[in-house]
Amino acid sequence: MTLNKNYIGLACTCHDSAIAIVNAEGQVVFAEGAERSLQYKRALFVSPDVPLRTSQLIEKYCDPKAALVAAFSWTRQHASYMERLIRGLSRPDTAGAKARAQGGGDVVSRRTESIVSYMANAQCKALALPGYSLNYEFQRLRGWQGAPIEQRFFDHHLTHAATACYSSGFDEGLCAIVDGYGEHGAAATYHYEQGKLTQLGARDSDQSSLSSLGWFYSELCEFCGFDFRAGEEWKLMGLAAYGESDPQIYELLKCMIGVSGTALTTPAPAEMALLNARLQTFARSPGQPALEVANLAHTAQKVFAETLYAYLSNLHAAGRSDQLIYGGGCALNSSANGGVLRNTPFKRLHVYAAPADDGNAVGAALLAYQQDNPGYRPERQLMSPYLGSEMSAETLEKVRQYGQLASLRECREAPAVAAELLSRGAIVGWIQGRAEFGPRALGNRSILADPRRSDVKDRLNACVKFREEFRPFAPAILHEHGPEYFHDYQESPYMERTLRFRNEVVGKVAGAVHVDGTGRLQTVRKEWNPRYYSLLSSFYDLTGIPLIINTSYNVMGKPLAHSVEDVLSVFFTSGIDAVFIGDVMIQKPM
Numbered sequence: 001m002t003l004n005k006n007y008i009g010l011a012c013t014c015h016d017s018a019i020a021i022v023n024a025e026g027q028v029v030f031a032e033g034a035e036r037s038l039q040y041k042r043a044l045f046v047s048p049d050v051p052l053r054t055s056q057l058i059e060k061y062c063d064p065k066a067a068l069v070a071a072f073s074w075t076r077q078h079a080s081y082m083e084r085l086i087r088g089l090s091r092p093d094t095a096g097a098k099a100r101a102q103g104g105g106d107v108v109s110r111r112t113e114s115i116v117s118y119m120a121n122a123q124c125k126a127l128a129l130p131g132y133s134l135n136y137e138f139q140r141l142r143g144w145q146g147a148p149i150e151q152r153f154f155d156h157h158l159t160h161a162a163t164a165c166y167s168s169g170f171d172e173g174l175c176a177i178v179d180g181y182g183e184h185g186a187a188a189t190y191h192y193e194q195g196k197l198t199q200l201g202a203r204d205s206d207q208s209s210l211s212s213l214g215w216f217y218s219e220l221c222e223f224c225g226f227d228f229r230a231g232e233e234w235k236l237m238g239l240a241a242y243g244e245s246d247p248q249i250y251e252l253l254k255c256m257i258g259v260s261g262t263a264l265t266t267p268a269p270a271e272m273a274l275l276n277a278r279l280q281t282f283a284r285s286p287g288q289p290a291l292e293v294a295n296l297a298h299t300a301q302k303v304f305a306e307t308l309y310a311y312l313s314n315l316h317a318a319g320r321s322d323q324l325i326y327g328g329g330c331a332l333n334s335s336a337n338g339g340v341l342r343n344t345p346f347k348r349l350h351v352y353a354a355p356a357d358d359g360n361a362v363g364a365a366l367l368a369y370q371q372d373n374p375g376y377r378p379e380r381q382l383m384s385p386y387l388g389s390e391m392s393a394e395t396l397e398k399v400r401q402y403g404q405l406a407s408l409r410e411c412r413e414a415p416a417v418a419a420e421l422l423s424r425g426a427i428v429g430w431i432q433g434r435a436e437f438g439p440r441a442l443g444n445r446s447i448l449a450d451p452r453r454s455d456v457k458d459r460l461n462a463c464v465k466f467r468e469e470f471r472p473f474a475p476a477i478l479h480e481h482g483p484e485y486f487h488d489y490q491e492s493p494y495m496e497r498t499l500r501f502r503n504e505v506v507g508k509v510a511g512a513v514h515v516d517g518t519g520r521l522q523t524v525r526k527e528w529n530p531r532y533y534s535l536l537s538s539f540y541d542l543t544g545i546p547l548i549i550n551t552s553y554n555v556m557g558k559p560l561a562h563s564v565e566d567v568l569s570v571f572f573t574s575g576i577d578a579v580f581i582g583d584v585m586i587q588k589p590m
C-alpha cells in the first residue's frame, strides 16, 4: 500500500529560517518563521527545525498515517561550497586579498569580506555542516511513526520561484528572483505556465560572484550606519525619502552595479575596492545623526530601483508574458516594487507576503509535493498570508481567570468597538486568527491608529514602537477606495508596494503619509480578511476615511508577537490604549 505523504518545507538559510507543512492534497496548512516562537528577530544562526516546536507542529498539522518528506531550500552542494568559502577567505586569491594586492585599499575589501564571512559562517552553522545533516529535532523525529523521513534538496532560487509563482493565482508569467546569492549567482529568471517552472538563460557558474543587487543594498545599509544582520534595510528605505539624489554618489554607485541582459554585473575587485574607498567619504560616522546621510540613502535607493527596472525590462524583452512574478529578498523593497509597473513594460505584478528566504519553506514543500504529483496545479487565487500560529485559548482563559484585569471583557462587536476607539484617538492592538507568514502585519498581529492625526507618527514612534523618528507608518485601505487615495492605484494585498498619495487627500490622512508623499499600502478586501475589513468599514462609517494606520504588533528589534504573553508584555510596556485578542478586549483608562 502506498502511504500518503506530508511535506515539511525547511527554509534553511542562516537567517529567517522557517518551516512549512503541505498536506497530502497539496495544501499549505502551516508556515511560520522560526523567529516567532523564539521571539528572536530573523532567527540568525537558527535551524528551522526548532527543538520541541517542530514535533508539536508535525503532531498538530500532519496526518499521523502519512510518511514525511523533508524538503530543503538549498542543495547539498551549496553547503560544501560555503565551507570552502570560509576557508578561502583567508587565502590570497580571494576578491578582497586581490584588491588589496592591486592597491585598492582596505576599506571595501574589509567590509565585503566581513559580510561574506559572516554569511558563510552563519550558513554553515545553520546547515549543521558537514554533510547538511538534519538538526537535533529532525534526528529525533527520524523514528517518527517507525518510518524514516525522506530528505529532498532544491536549488535556492527555484524554491523562491515556486513560492512566488504558486502563490500568485496566475496561469502564466515571467518570474524574476533577485536576492543576495544563490547556488548560481544572485538572480534567476523563469517562465511559469500551468504549474511548471522553466529556467531561462544561462546560470552563473561563479558561486562567489558579488554581482548581487542584494549585497549592493546590504553594503549601502552598512555605509548608512545600519546593521544588515538585523535586517535594517528597512531603515535605509525609510531614510531615503528624506534625501535627494547626489550626483557624485550616483556616479559612484552606478559604477558598482549594472545590468547586461538578464545578468547583474560588478567591476573587477580592484576597481570595486577603489569605488568603495571613494564612497567611504560619504559614509555615516559613529554618532552622526542618520538624517545627515539621507542623500546617500536616497541615491542608493534610486540606483537599486533603476538597476532592478533595467533587469526586469530586459526580462520582458524575452516576449513571453506581460505578467511579472517577482521574489527574492530584493522584493521586500516596497518602494522599488511600487514603481515596477510604471518603469517596465509589465502589466501585472505579483509579490508574495514572504518573498525573502523564509518564504522558501513553502516553495520547497510544494516542489517536493509536485515531484510526487506531476499534475499539480496551484489554486487560481492569491495564497493567504495567514498561515501561522494562533493565540493559545488556554492561556487567554488563564488571563481571564487569574489576571485580575478589571477592564478585561468579552466584546462580540470587536470591529465596531475598535473602530470607535480609533476614531477617538486610541492606539489599538488588533490580534486575531492565524499569524501572518512573512515580515508584515496584515491585520492579524497589528497595531492600528487613526491616520487623521498628524502627531500620530511621533506618538507611535516614541511611545509604542520606540524607534527612529524617520520611520514611516503604513496605511491599510478598503480596496474600493484605493483609486481615490493613490495615483496609479494597484492592489497591494501583502503591503508589498509603495504608491504615491493623491495631493488632495494628503491633508486628510497626514499620519499615514511619508515625508515624500508616499505610503506602503495594504489593500483590504472582504474575502481576504472579513473581520479586519469590517473594522475598516466601521471606521469609514464613523469618519468618512477608508484608511487606517497599520503597523506590526511588536516593539523595535522584536518579531511579531507570537503568544498571549508576548501580546500582554507589549501592551503593558507601551502606549497602546486597548488590545483585542479575538473577542477579548483589555483597555487602559483614556
Ligand SMILES: [Fe+2]
Pocket: 156, 160, 179, 180, 181, 328, 329, 356, 357
Ligand atoms: Fe534567497
